[in-house]
Amino acid sequence: MSVYTHLSASEVAAYLSQFSLGDYNSHQGISAGVENTNFFVETTLGAVSNKYVLTIFEHHDAAEVEGFINIGRHLAEQGVPVPGPLADKQDKYLHILKDKPAILCPCLPGSHPEKISPDHCQQIGAALARFHLAGEGLELEENNRGLRWWPEVGRELIQASLAVSSSGDALLTDEQQEVLVDEIEFQESNTELWFNLPRGLIHGDLFHDNALFEINEKDGDKLGAILDIYNSCQDAWLFDLAIVANDWCAKNNGSWIEGSLPALMAGYQSVRELTELEQQSWGMCLRAAALRFWLSRLITQQHQAEAIAKDPMTALVTTEKDPMEYFLKLIRHRETQY
Incomplete structure (x- = not known):
């Protein structure tokens, strides 16, 4: 990309x-x-x-x-x-x-809508449920950026921050380090719950820029393609739905966009109903999805800096996504009762 x-x-x-x-x-x-x-x-x-x-x-x-x-x-x-x-x-x-x-x-037809509407969220919710169910029969690898990855990369980032803290170039502030340690402990304390959630094929990265819609002002936009399946693996389906919710339905500060989350959930459940355990675990999975992309964006930020140091021209064709967006979303989910 x-x-x-x-x-x-x-x-x-x-x-x-x-x-x-x-x-x-x-x-x-x-x-x-x-x-x-x-x-x-x-x-x-x-x-x-x-x-x-x-x-x-x-x-x-x-x-x-x-x-x-x-x-x-x-x-x-x-x-x-x-x-x-x-x-x-x-x-x-x-x-x-x-x-x-x-x-x-x-190259499949369609483009990215200029503004995500509740109708787009409803369509992607239904499509995600079909994606999940279509994975039946596949031999899948466990998510390598899931529950077992977060503690490992979290420790690496904290150690890297401590190593350069005196120079003022630390990746994480003291507050962020405290949040990271506490969140990882919370997620690990729910390990048994995680593996009792319905699971199978997940997309793992279904952000709005990984979907194309065929734009039609008269009849409404129609989902044309789901892109970038290169994070697909086995994990909890609810975690995948939370990844979509955090991107499609939330502002950068983590607050919900009016009408979007109910539309996403209605679309998903029109194909596959959430279980009672999934409904009870929604807040945990929203937090986990925010944690995963906060950490992966920090790692990517490091990789991009290294690539640009080797070849400054790389900066002209590199997209940088702000880790802070997902830190703020994590904080909001931690402060909210679901």
């Missing part, structure tokens, strides 16, 4: 030559997002131009990407609107570019 790995026209053309998709026309880096490198790629086959998305994985190995390929193919076959990966002439989906795993997917 942000561009960390650069490719020349000849390199992209050589890659495309392995497919039956026509001749290379152009490619352009996609600056949105934070973890992977993505390019829009255009080809010409006869008189027809076609558009694809080339993804280079910056933090996943080939085995992990094989898992994403299986999930993408499975979901596409189940009718879930995800960009299923494309096979080359040898029926291979996975390739290596600049020593990193890479895949090619079709």
